[in-house]
Amino acid sequence: MPEPGKAAWFRKNIAGPEPEDRGRRSLSFVRALIEDNDYNRRYKLPGRFEAVKYVTIHNTAEPFSARQERDRVDSRRDNASVSFHFAVDEREAVQILPLDIHGWHAGDGAEGPGNTQSFGIEICRSQCRGPADWQYRRSEENAEILACALLRHFKLTAADLRMHQDWSGKYCPHRILEENRFESFRARIAERLAGKPDSEERKVLRGLAGK
Numbered sequence: 001m002p003e004p005g006k007a008a009w010f011r012k013n014i015a016g017p018e019p020e021d022r023g024r025r026s027l028s029f030v031r032a033l034i035e036d037n038d039y040n041r042r043y044k045l046p047g048r049f050e051a052v053k054y055v056t057i058h059n060t061a062e063p064f065s066a067r068q069e070r071d072r073v074d075s076r077r078d079n080a081s082v083s084f085h086f087a088v089d090e091r092e093a094v095q096i097l098p099l100d101i102h103g104w105h106a107g108d109g110a111e112g113p114g115n116t117q118s119f120g121i122e123i124c125r126s127q128c129r130g131p132a133d134w135q136y137r138r139s140e141e142n143a144e145i146l147a148c149a150l151l152r153h154f155k156l157t158a159a160d161l162r163m164h165q166d167w168s169g170k171y172c173p174h175r176i177l178e179e180n181r182f183e184s185f186r187a188r189i190a191e192r193l194a195g196k197p198d199s200e201e202r203k204v205l206r207g208l209a210g211k
C-alpha cells in the first residue's frame with residue numbers, strides 16, 4: 001500500500017526508554033472490527049471459517065501499534081486480500097475480524113488450512129529494537145496471553161499453534177524466527193494453558209465471549 005506518512009509515523013512510534021511502571025503490566029481487550037462495507041467484504045472478510053483448528057502467529061515487521069495495524073487494514077484499497085483477527089501490542093489486544101469469519105493472513109490461498117482454519121494473531125512492534133525493544137518484548141508477552149485465551153476458548157491446545165511460515169514458507173514471525181524461539185513461546189503458552197486463567201487472561205476470555 002502507498003504509505004506517504006510512514007517515516008513520520010515510524011518516528012512518532014519509536015519509544016523512548018522503558019517506562020518506570022514496567023512491573024504493572026496491564027493488557028486490555030478491544031473489539032474494533034473493520035468496517036462492514038463492500039470493499040472490506042470483498043477483500044478482507046472472505047467468509048465463514050470452514051473449521052477452527054489452529055492459531056497462527058505473525059510478526060508485523062513494522063513498528064506500529066495494534067490500533068494502527070487495525071487502521072491500516074481497514075483503510076487499504078489496493079485490491080490485496082489481507083486481514084487477520086487480532087493485533088496485539090504492549091497495551092492492547094485489538095480484535096479486527098468477527099470470530100466466525102476467516103482471514104487472509106497465511107499466504108496459502110483460498111483453500112489452505114492456514115487461511116480457512118486458523119485465527120491470525122499479528123504481534124506488533126517487531127521492528128522496535130534498541131531502546132524501543134521493550135515494546136516488542138511486552139507485545140510478545142501479551143500475545144502469549146491472547147493466544148492462550150483463544151486456544152482455551154476454542155478448546156484447542158498448544159500443539160495447534162502455527163507460525164505463518166508453516167503455511168506458506170514466509171519468514172514470519174521474523175523476530176521469533178531470528179531468535180529461534182518458537183518452541184519456547186509454545187512451551188510458555190502450554191504452561192499457561194495447563195493452569196487456571198489469570199486476571200489478564202480472564203479479561204481476554206470475557207472479550208472473546210462478547211461480555
Ligand SMILES: [Zn+2]
Pocket residue numbers: 057058059105164170172173
Ligand atoms: Zn505473517
